[in-house]
Amino acid sequence: MTHNMNFEPEEEWEASISAMLSGLGPVDPPEGFMASAMNHRPLYAGRTTLGLGALTACALALAVSLGGLKGSGVVPKVDSLAEQHSLVAASFFNPFQTEPLPEAEMSNPDELIAQLPQLELPSGLEPKAFFAGSDFQQALFSETNAASDAVSIFHQPGLVDFSMLPEEGLMMIEDVPAWVDAEQSITVLQARDEAVTIVGLSADQVANVVRSVPKPTAVDKLSEAMNTITSHLGFPNLK
Amino acid sequence: MSVETGVATVPSWEEVAETHGRFIYSLAYRLAGNHHDAQDLVQEVLLRVRRGLINYKPGNFEGWLSRITTNAFLDRVRKQKRRPTQKLPDDPDRVIEGSPGADIEMDAHDLPDHLQELLAQLQVEYRVPVVLKDVMGYSYEEIATYLDVPIGTVRSRIHRGRSKLRKALT
Incomplete structure (x- = not known):
């Protein structure tokens, strides 16, 4: 069980306690646990009781209520955003172990944060960095300054086209439509007129955040629908 | 239990779970103190490992896993303190x-x-x-x-x- 031979001078009793503790052997997980952990279902699965029919109806209602012709809204590239999160978090918190940050750091984070929909994140999470990608803005939060604990919130203007995201991730959280990949801790939500993708929060944490999500207004929906129509007809975007 | 492998390649997530699952579980159990919490902790650790592997630089892999497990455990403790179920x-x-x-x-x-x-x-x-x-x-x-x-x-x-x-x- 000894990892290295870094012995330190200790009193006899202390060495005795240390020796007893070092005798605690490895612990086997319950049979089948690791296989189950590797293939575990989304954390929300047991807490969300929507049937397949309800999910389908929900997705359909979403497509209509959000003014979305199929493919007309924002479809967050969730895998890319998860990679972006990992890259930025690792680069920011472990600058000596990873490649330099991409050249996209925002020069005025205060201005950016004021523009973002206000979400109630878990207490302790503090904004650390802000980045602008080609089609998103990323706010990086952390409580412990560890890359593994970081949370990213990606903002993309427009209404989420939930119909274009994999169906198995569609669900309602606290009556708010969402798309969830629990394995990668990714959640996609609509907050006012922005698509919000959260990376790094647990199921319980997301449920709390969802309660603070501003709902899209009728004006937002109308504006998005108008933009969609005009862009299809070749007119400039109204925004 | 913890041995420097000296392997310079980054394992896949599945390999981590299969090869290092017992290591992660042991640490999780010793930190959490019971199997129920250890299992929850291991689930969280595997998620973090999956996210973090993309940026992992080959080195002391079990040290990296230990750090993730410890951080995940401390996060859980902090959450429980914010919402205590019993007097601390x-x-x-x-x-x-x-x-x-x-x-x-x-x-x-x-x-x-x-x-x-x-x-x-x-x-x-x-x-x-x-x-x-x-x-x-x-x-x-x-x-x-x-x-x-x-x-x-x-x-x-x-x-x-x-x-x-x-x-x-x-």
Whole structure:
């Protein structure tokens, strides 16, 4: 069980306690646990009781209520955003172990944060960095300054086209439509007129955040629908 | 249990779970103190490993896993403190209750379970460094890095943790 031979001078009793503790052997997980952990279902699965029919109806209602012709809204590239999160978090918190940050750091984070929909994140999470990608803005939060604990919130203007995201991730959280990949801790939500993708929060944490999500207004929906129509007809975007 | 592999390649997530699952589970169990919490913790660790592998630079892989496991455990503790389900002790110097049979010579066969019970009763700020040092065998320097605290703090917490265990055992 000894990892290295870094012995330190200790009193006899202390060495005795240390020796007893070092005798605690490895612990086997319950049979089948690791296989189950590797293939575990989304954390929300047991807490969300929507049937397949309800999910389908929900997705359909979403497509209509959000003014979305199929493919007309924002479809967050969730895998890319998860990679972006990992890259930025690792680069920011472990600058000596990873490649330099991409050249996209925002020069005025205060201005950016004021523009973002206000979400109630878990207490302790503090904004650390802000980045602008080609089609998103990323706010990086952390409580412990560890890359593994970081949370990213990606903002993309427009209404989420939930119909274009994999169906198995569609669900309602606290009556708010969402798309969830629990394995990668990714959640996609609509907050006012922005698509919000959260990376790094647990199921319980997301449920709390969802309660603070501003709902899209009728004006937002109308504006998005108008933009969609005009862009299809070749007119400039109204925004 | 923890051995430097010297392997320069980054394993896949599946390989991590299969090859290092027992290592992660052992640390999770020693930190959490029971199988139920250990299983929840391992789930969280595997998610973080999956996210973090993309940026992992080959090195001390089990050290990296230990750091993730420890951070995940401390996050859970912080969350529980924010939403306590039972009253938490306020006095950081409280003495662990002595074992019921402390005055009876223990059967050597029972010692690990008994020790584990006492370890689980140890306050988190002492339990974590003691587990990392004495159970997992990491150096003071490594523990200071994992916990992001000065090495003097690590030494004193380990010393006090051991002292509390000693009191509980005698």
